[in-house]
Amino acid sequence: MGVLMTPDFEQEKELENQYVMHTYGRKPVEFVEGHGMKLVDSEGKEYLDFLAGIAVLGVGHSHPKVVAAIQEQAGKLIHVSNYYYANGRGELAKKINDLMNVNIPEEQVFQTFFANSGAEANEGAIKLARRYADMVGKKDSKKIMYLNKSFHGRTLATLAATGQPAKQDIFRPLPDGFVAMERNDIDSFTSYVDSPDGADVCAVILEPIQGESGVWPCSAEFLQALREETQKRGILMILDEVQTGFFRCGTYPFCFQHAGIIPDIVTLAKSIASGIPMGAFVARKEVAQAMQPGDHGSTFGGNQLAITASLATIDAMIEENVGQNAEEVGTYLKAKLEGLPDVTEVRGMGLMLGVQFAHPIAVDVVMKGLDEGLVLNYTGEDTMRLLPPLICSKDDVDVLIEKLQEIIPQVLA
Ligand SMILES: Cc1ncc(COP(=O)(O)O)c(C=O)c1O
Numbered sequence: 366m367g368v369l370m371t372p373d374f375e376q377e378k379e380l381e382n383q384y385v386m387h388t389y390g391r392k393p394v395e396f397v398e399g400h401g402m403k404l405v406d407s408e409g410k411e412y413l414d415f416l417a418g419i420a421v422l423g424v425g426h427s428h429p430k431v432v433a434a435i436q437e438q439a440g441k442l443i444h445v446s447n448y449y450y451a452n453g454r455g456e457l458a459k460k461i462n463d464l465m466n467v468n469i470p471e472e473q474v475f476q477t478f479f480a481n482s483g484a485e486a487n488e489g490a491i492k493l494a495r496r497y498a499d500m501v502g503k504k505d506s507k508k509i510m511y512l513n514k515s516f517h518g519r520t521l522a523t524l525a526a527t528g529q530p531a532k533q534d535i536f537r538p539l540p541d542g543f544v545a546m547e548r549n550d551i552d553s554f555t556s557y558v559d560s561p562d563g564a565d566v567c568a569v570i571l572e573p574i575q576g577e578s579g580v581w582p583c584s585a586e587f588l589q590a591l592r593e594e595t596q597k598r599g600i601l602m603i604l605d606e607v608q609t610g611f612f613r614c615g616t617y618p619f620c621f622q623h624a625g626i627i628p629d630i631v632t633l634a635k636s637i638a639s640g641i642p643m644g645a646f647v648a649r650k651e652v653a654q655a656m657q658p659g660d661h662g663s664t665f666g667g668n669q670l671a672i673t674a675s676l677a678t679i680d681a682m683i684e685e686n687v688g689q690n691a692e693e694v695g696t697y698l699k700a701k702l703e704g705l706p707d708v709t710e711v712r713g714m715g716l717m718l719g720v721q722f723a724h725p726i727a728v729d730v731v732m733k734g735l736d737e738g739l740v741l742n743y744t745g746e747d748t749m750r751l752l753p754p755l756i757c758s759k760d761d762v763d764v765l766i767e768k769l770q771e772i773i774p775q776v777l778a
Pocket of ligand 1: 482519
């Protein structure tokens with residue numbers, strides 16, 4: 366049986382305009398099919414996708430292994446609730462544990478809570494940090510520090526930890542107990558936590574590379590120093606790997622592993638299940654134990670369909686060695702981007718790259734790119750962000766660069 370669809374794109378636009386809340390500035394395209402790096406719109410036009418559903422389609426659109434797993438599971442059992450065991454949930458958590466243990470100084474046991482999105486994963490991590498403070502007898506230590514320019518989600522607590530005043534101000538009052546600090550400036554952490562006001566900090570939350578604000582990496586030195594200083598003071602380190610996780614940044618499964626540190630809590634979502642909604646927060650067992658039955662929960666989180674999609678996705682990532690590909694093709698892409706007109710800097714790692722233009726042309730480049738069959742993204746008027754599927758090839762990069770070489774001079778003219 367086919368799915369009932371709105372007959373044409375014009376009608377779809379009218380219906381959305383009338384009945385869907387206007388929270389997104391939509392681009393004038395409706396995609397109806399996707400395979401690997403390619404997307405097809407309702408007119409049959411093909412595109413190369415350098416956004417991957419905002420870092421979601423790690424193994425590309427409609428990967429055959431993921432599709433087969435979802436189809437089979439959907440015909441058998443989709444959801445029963447967290448009151449019961451789900452086949453494969455333990456196996457998935459064990460796989461995540463194994464991936465977390467790559468390239469860290471000392472083996473750990475990591476336990477996972479399954480949620481539905483990145484924001485929920487971060488909410489859960491914040492709650493866990495506060496429960497851990499209770500567990501270790503620091504009941505008054507509930508403050509969380511976060512970085513300026515961060516993005517951790519749209520719920521109220523994650524917004525309170527999002528260092529972008531324009532996003533925060535319209536929703537005040539926000540939950541309290543959140544304090545900003547600077548990226549790559551360890552003194553802005555130590556000076557606060559060592560001041561009288563900072564005695565009640567229980568955790569720090571940060572993205573190893575800030576994605577939504579324009580691809581701003583934390584240096585390995587900063588991450589290492591922050592780990593050392595947090596550890597000394599019994600403060601938890603929460604790494605938000607919602608965007609950077611699952612080989613996005615190259616060889617290792619998670620970005621923090623490039624700095625060789627052991628975080629206390631890591632949050633995940635995006636590419637974890639190829640677009641079937643799933644998020645997760647993962648903690649060292651000692652920390653995870655602070656959560657007791659009844660402390661936290663979710664109706665959908667970690668249901669049978671999501672578990673199956675995630676297992677198939679992670680297996681495909683490992684089988685196809687997407688980390689190695691992200692490293693190699695990412696290096697190639699970065700070098701090519703650096704040679705483009707008007708580009709002053711390319712930031713990021715692997716296949717998470719931010720392109721800085723000298724002029725405010727990012728929106729025009731993205732819109733012209735769409736006309737030319739490229740799915741691109743801007744994070745600001747002078748910054749373009751690329752997050753292609755991790756199966757992106759050098760040939761795909763060559764097509765992108767050839768088109769950008771024509772597009773950039775046109776929008777500058
Ligand atoms: C680093 C980071 N954390 C959290 C989120 C929020 O995730 P979600 O939109 O799934 O709630 C995002 C989304 O872009 C993100 O990039």
